Amino acid sequence: MNTHAHAPSHGAGNITFFLLALAAGAGAANLYYAQPLIALIAGDIGLDETMASLVVTVGQVGYILGLLLLVPLGDIVENRALIATILICAAAGLSLAFAATGPALFLAAALLYGVGSVVAQIAVPFAAHLAHPAERGRKVGSVVSGLMTGILLARPVSSMIAHWFGWRAVFALAALLMLGLALGLRAALPHRRPQGQVGYGALVGSLLPLFLSQPLLRRRAAYQAAMFGVFTLFWTAVPLLLIGPEFGFGQQAIALFALAGAASVVVSPLAGWVADRGWSRAATGAMLLLAFAGMAITEIGANNASVGILVAGAIVLDVAVTANLVLGQRAIFMLAPDIRARLNALYIALFFLGGATGSALASPLYEHGGWAYVTLAGCAILLLAVLYYLSEFRSRRA
Numbered sequence: 216m217n218t219h220a221h222a223p224s225h226g227a228g229n230i231t232f233f234l235l236a237l238a239a240g241a242g243a244a245n246l247y248y249a250q251p252l253i254a255l256i257a258g259d260i261g262l263d264e265t266m267a268s269l270v271v272t273v274g275q276v277g278y279i280l281g282l283l284l285l286v287p288l289g290d291i292v293e294n295r296a297l298i299a300t301i302l303i304c305a306a307a308g309l310s311l312a313f314a315a316t317g318p319a320l321f322l323a324a325a326l327l328y329g330v331g332s333v334v335a336q337i338a339v340p341f342a343a344h345l346a347h348p349a350e351r352g353r354k355v356g357s358v359v360s361g362l363m364t365g366i367l368l369a370r371p372v373s374s375m376i377a378h379w380f381g382w383r384a385v386f387a388l389a390a391l392l393m394l395g396l397a398l399g400l401r402a403a404l405p406h407r408r409p410q411g412q413v414g415y416g417a418l419v420g421s422l423l424p425l426f427l428s429q430p431l432l433r434r435r436a437a438y439q440a441a442m443f444g445v446f447t448l449f450w451t452a453v454p455l456l457l458i459g460p461e462f463g464f465g466q467q468a469i470a471l472f473a474l475a476g477a478a479s480v481v482v483s484p485l486a487g488w489v490a491d492r493g494w495s496r497a498a499t500g501a502m503l504l505l506a507f508a509g510m511a512i513t514e515i516g517a518n519n520a521s522v523g524i525l526v527a528g529a530i531v532l533d534v535a536v537t538a539n540l541v542l543g544q545r546a547i548f549m550l551a552p553d554i555r556a557r558l559n560a561l562y563i564a565l566f567f568l569g570g571a572t573g574s575a576l577a578s579p580l581y582e583h584g585g586w587a588y589v590t591l592a593g594c595a596i597l598l599l600a601v602l603y604y605l606s607e608f609r610s611r612r613a
Contacts, residue, residue: 231345232354234403235338236361238298241392242334243362245305246274247369248389249325251454251469252382253578259382262318268451268578273322275447275571277308277329282564286336287418289556293408294341298334299401305331306393313386331393335362336563340555341407343548355548356487356541363537367479370450374470418557426561429550434607435543436562438499439536440569441600442506445593446536448573449513449529452581452589461520475526479533486541495542496607502542503601506535510593517586 249256249270257267281301288297308328315321342358373385413421426432450473457464457472464472489498509532516525543566547558573596580588 230403231405232342232357233361234400235342236358236364238302238396238400239335239338239358239362240365240368241396242302242305242332242338242365244365244369244372245309245328245332245389245393246271246278247366247450248373248385249274250450250574251370251374251466251473252377252385253451253454254458255377255382255466256321260315260318260321262321266578268574268576269322270325271447271451271574272571274325274329274332275567275574277326278332279329279564279567279571280326281330281333282336282560282567283422284419285330286333286560286563287422287557288415289337289340289560290554291413291415291418293406294337295401295404295406298337298341298404299397301331301334301337302393302397302400303331304328305334306390306397307331309386309390309393313383313390333563335365336559337556338362339544340548340559341404343555344407344552345405353484353487353491355544356484359487359537359541359544360481360484363479363540367473367533370473371470374466374473378466378470421554422557422561425554425557429547429558431550432547432558432561434603435546436565437603438503438600439539439543439562439566441596442503442536442539442569443566444569444573445506445510445596446532446573447570448577448580448589448593448596449510449532451574451577452586453513453525453529455578455581456517456586456589461517462522472522472526472529475530479530479537482534482538486538487545489538490542490545495546499539499542500601500604502535502539503597503604506532506539507594507597507601509533509535510590510597514586514590517590 253267253270256262256270262269285297285301305328308324308326308331311324311327312321315324339355339358339362343355345354373382376385376388453472454469456462457469462468486498489495509528509530512528512531513525514528516522516528543562544559547562548555550558576592577589580592584591
């Protein structure tokens, strides 16, 4: 019998979890390099301004496809080799984006590197398998910290590189990073071959019945879809605000602004600690309200052309989204260890659908109504999520 799938933390030291966090962060970052560069990329490849946010949205659509078609393989395929293969797919898409000269080719590249960016969602369940149950929330939180660090640092890093070397250099360097990680992780990570024997068709076909049979999964995905939709709405629209006449930012200044949001990564281990103590339900409500407050603060910052207030709102929003992600993943990872990859795939795919919707709305909302429309949409989405959260108490009483 293969024992690797159920050896929680034997031989899995801090270095192993660091490598998983690095893979999660670098993979997730691929989806966000383009966010502060949408005006540069759209102008260079000939994409209309009202369609500019497609450079972000198409990558997220690719990510959703990868979640549904590739991440379930984590339940039946040796995980170390799977991670390396997915990283190579991301490198191919990033290389194609570097060379793209028209919108069709760039959007095809975005779809491909979006698919390859799902490495993070193999890494997080891998960490959950390696950790002892009593510390699973903290270990998952540490890897999610890497994931969120990648998401939050992707914007300032890409802005700074684009300022000095142009936007194409961002994708060239990201492709090299993916190739380096593919080689390094293939050599360094422990072997883990799951014991599942189901075929690929049955594996993917099981996703819908699994979704329908898990009310906790549906609820946690709905909360995070709302949170992440507002998160991507904000971060896709805010560069358009900052380069406008009220702020007059260049790429360097946008990079520094985006860097402020990275402060929220410190909350992931704390959220895992809270979840390990059984306080997830109360913490979820608090994070939904905190996200609403963060979005409202950004409106004050935009109205007063105050960078400080805008940064404060961004940090509050990012903290809420990051913490709620950890709370949700810890909850679904406690459901059924043998189908953890599929549970995670569904969870992430559903909330990334919210994220793709948020980024797609960003340009049209900002072009037609300025930041007020962005704030109104974000607050309305979060209000609906709060109302859905309150229904949890009614259902428990019933």
